[in-house]
Amino acid sequence: MDWQWKLLPLLTLLASFLFLFYIEDYFKPPQSDCSLLPYSHFWIASKRIVTLQGIISGAVEVKGGNIISVIKDKDWNGKSKQVVDYGYAVVMPGLIDVxxxxxxxxxxxxxxxPSGTKAAAAGxxxxxxxxxxxxxxSTVSTETLKLKIEAAEKRIFVDVGFWGGLVPENAFNATALEGLLNAGVLGLKSFMxxxxxxxxxxxDANHIKAGLSVLGxxxxxxxxxxxxxxxxxxxLQVEDGADDPRLYSTYLKTRPPSWEEAAIRELLTVTKDTRIGGPAEGAHLHVVHLSDASSSLDLIKEAKRRGDSITVETCPHYLSFxxxxxxxxxxxxxxxxxxxDAANKEKLWNALMEGHIDMLSSDHSPTVPELKLLNDGNFLRAWGGISSIQFVLPVTWSYGRKFGVTLEQLALWWSERPAKLAQQHSKGAIATGNHADIVVWEPEVEFDLNADHPMYVKNPNISAYIGKKLSGKVLATFVRGNLVYKEGNHAPAACGALILAT
Ligand SMILES: NC(=O)NC(NC(N)=O)C(=O)[O-]
Ligand SMILES: [Zn+2]
Ligand SMILES: [Zn+2]
Incomplete structure (x- = not known):
């Protein structure tokens, strides 16, 4: 009888091997640190799934990081499947912050x-x-891009791509620019x-013209x-006290809308190169963080009408404050x-609702509290930049409701159009074949964003939205099928992918 007992461990081993083999579709233990869910093949069910064809009730089937089907209720039989049922919470494409x-x-x-992408995931x-x-x-060469990549590798909780810098030093050097583009930046960025x-x-416009021809x-x-x-x-009369640097109005005077208008006017002398048949055909110009909803926007509309390849973004802070x-x-x-001013904010909302502003971005541009001069309050000397990345979704929704913003519009401005700008064709929509990049949130849930609210950015006390009441709570965030964030918890490992253009 002895030999049978000796066989038992072997049989157990064989049985567990077979068991693991057959259910490996559902469980992928080695990868589990990347996700708060132990499955790689599962269904996300909800009564409100935002798709390109409208909002449906049903389920999104995820396997190996991709969406492999989107099923409507009538065709959906959730029995005996790995289902995460979110009920009436909204399932939307994850936001793409360009x-x-x-x-x-x-x-x-x-x-x-780590901090920036944890905050992003939570949002x-x-x-x-x-x-x-x-x-x-700054990321202006192949060498400096390499440093970025090294800094990001295995430290990101969401997918991250890079813009390279177009600066005077590389603008007229096509070889240098091509090197940077070949190394994987998704496009270039410059300042006027x-x-x-x-x-x-x-x-200036000459650098930009040269850059566009390479980008084409x-x-x-x-x-x-x-x-x-x-x-x-x-x-300004700061010296004699007429213009107090602690007043926001003083700062506002130093950067009137004419600055934006002048830049866009100048840009349009070169964006014509992007038209079909033009010397920079294939290139595209994207105006970042538009604030002036008057003449500057009119110029962009005009350029679009005449066929220039141009888009424009604005940011939640211009739409809320x-x-x-x-x-x-x-x-x-x-x-x-x-x-x-408030009138400009209304105009920005109207332009967005009417489709003249193409997309939204955070322009999350934080610094250390010392450089924000929080104690001193000098607007003229403080660092310029808003810290916002974790809250752009509830902010857009909360301030947009009075303008009638829909969930589909959120998905268009925050996912679909940004995906197109960054040429991420497998992202930006809940559709079969795409990456399973998904946010699950409850638009109706309100919360006070006070100082006790969990925040993952490095310097939470410079965040611009502290003290606001917002509507829209993020429950879960999936990146390529990994549940990277769930109600206050992040996956243990940082498994976001680096996105390099090829
Ligand atoms: N150096 C910056 O980050 N500047 C940023 N600052 C802002 N937006 O105030 C920007 O995007 O221009
Ligand atoms: Zn800027
Ligand atoms: Zn910026």
């Missing part, structure tokens, strides 16, 4: 890949494209005014900070271009 400054390497004390952002400046060195960062000098070959976009400095600062309500000395609200 404009975030994560400042890593070099200024990781401002933000960092339903599944992909972000990192700006080439505020980190040190001082950027506030020494190793990221500004470009690669069919990638150029993003431009569109403000040109006009001579207004000298009119207005100059009149910014408290004296509250430099958390300082950014460039500045937040303008």
């Amino acid at each position: 404009h975030a400054h994560l400042d890593d390497p070099g200024r990781a004390e401002w933000e960092g890949f 339903g952002i599944t992909t972000l494209i990192d700006m080439p400046l505020n980190s040190f060195p 005014c001082p950027s506030g960062i020494n190793d990221f000098p500004m470009t 070959k690669y069919r990638r976009p150029l993003l431009v900070h569109s403000e040109i400095q006009q001579d207004v600062e000298s009119h 207005s100059a009149e309500e910014i408290p004296d000395g509250d430099t958390r609200f300082k950014c460039a271009p500045p937040i303008r």
